[in-house]
Amino acid sequence: MxxxxxxxxxxxxxxxxxxxxxxxxxxxxxxxxxxxxxxxxxxxxxxxxxxxxxxxxxxxxxxxxxxxxxxxxxxxxxxxxxxxxxxxxxxxxxxxxxxxxxxxxxxxxxxCECIHKLMQKLRREEIEKLSSLSVSSFDTMELRYYPNTMDEKLGEPVRTYMGGLLEELRAYAEEFDRSSESLMLFGNAGLGKTHAALAIAGIVLAKDMDVIYVSSPDFFAKLEALHFGSDPSGEEETLLQTAAGADLLILDDLGTEFNSSFFLSTLYSLLNNRLGAHLPTIVTTNITDGALLEKLYTEKISSRLSSFVPCLFVGKDIRGQKAREES
Structure with missing residues (x-):
């Protein structure tokens, strides 16, 4: 980064x-x-x-x-x-x-604007190297992968609900500014949370804003290794400051990292600093149980995450469906 x-x-x-x-x-x-x-x-x-x-x-x-x-x-x-x-x-x-x-x-x-465009391109390339997907587009999120069956809890078909949610997320990206709300994209694995987050990233990057994308387990593991190891150049502080000050921070796959006291204190500090500066953050997680979230991350972190707008992803594992189509 x-x-x-x-x-x-x-x-x-x-x-x-x-x-x-x-x-x-x-x-x-x-x-x-x-x-x-x-x-x-x-x-x-x-x-x-x-x-x-x-x-x-x-x-x-x-x-x-x-x-x-x-x-x-x-x-x-x-x-x-x-x-x-x-x-x-x-x-x-x-x-x-x-x-x-x-x-x-x-x-x-x-x-010159050519410098800004080059910076956007460099950041986009960086995100694509760090993520399992390229910086995606909402246009490539096919609704056919979401079942067109009624969900009693939602009160509408899954496909209809997800179509509405993706349009709301697209509008969020198109209207994004530094005062936008933070989002929590949550739901079971393989439902398009990371894809949607990267689609938002692509639109926000085009607005000449700086987007930082990190895989939560990789990012915090690197910080912890630097903290308890050799860090003569102060890379840990640089990484934290860059993540804390980005126009948009995307913390992908929260809940899969090693849960240590260092991780908890660093995550709390990062979230608290960004919320205090009114900078938007997008978190994706497979954790759908609020009680489990609080148990894993303590009440202080859970309270910070509770201020994020919840965006529930539902359906069946899309990666599995695509794998079957290709086999």
Whole structure:
């Protein structure tokens, strides 16, 4: 899990390499063109000289009409030379990936949107490496896997209920901001909880917000190993701060981790800090019994989780159904 600063630095390195490559490609193109067109170098120099004279005329407050006309003529002659060899007018210019900032990462004194998009892409790739699923979409959550049978407790068919729940979760993602409520997606295994959480992540990432996804057992096991082992670089604190400060934190598969005093105190601190900062968290868990939840996580943690909006997933194991279809 990288911090936002680390993502920014990596994105800046990426655009710097793009700029370097564009300029190198332009130099190669110029050398090739000059070798093929003997008059090209003189034409380029004429454009440069006319450009300087035009700028000087403007700076002195004089009439720059004649200088501008001469510059236009020089550019036309250069374009004609390039065209005669089958090259476009901009053949000698660097072709930057981002037209706005020309791969500098800055536009009009602010971080260019290309940097934000790269940071989103890097975070998305990170989540996909950490999760068993790619950053998913609600469109790939097929309702046919939920039985179209009446559920007495719900008072409606399972498929109808799940269709409504998934639409509510999609709306949550589309309307998401830093004041959104926290959610607890709970239900038996294989019903699409992680899929739905990752679908929310994909939409929220596209809003230029930072999403941290962690598998609860892996995340807390790593923290505990760092806490009781060697951590000279302070990685434990960095991981905790990154998770605590994310616009959206997804704690997947809560209830499958090793239950230790360190885990309980760290989970409580993380939840408490995020709730205190009014930052949304999504928890997925197979635990459907509130009494068991309190028994596992103590009353303090249970009370924090009770403030999350409950989202019950019902039906039959979708993974099993898909496995049977593929066999």
């Amino acid at each position: 990288r911090t936002k600063r680390e993502l920014y630095q990596e994105a800046m390195r990426t655009v710097a390499l793009r700029r370097q490559a564009a300029r190198a490609n332009a130099e190669d193109a110029r050398a090739e063109a000059e070798a093929a067109i003997p008059a090209l170098r003189h034409a380029e120099e004429e454009v440069r000289v006319r450009g300087v004279r035009c700028a000087l005329a403007g700076a002195s407050g004089g009439d720059r009409t004649a200088a501008a006309a001469a510059l236009t003529k020089a550019k036309q002659e250069l374009a004609a030379l390039l065209a005669s060899s089958g090259r476009p007018a901009d053949a000698l210019e660097p072709h930057f990936t981002c037209k706005k900032c020309q791969d500098t990462g800055s536009f009009e004194g602010h971080t």
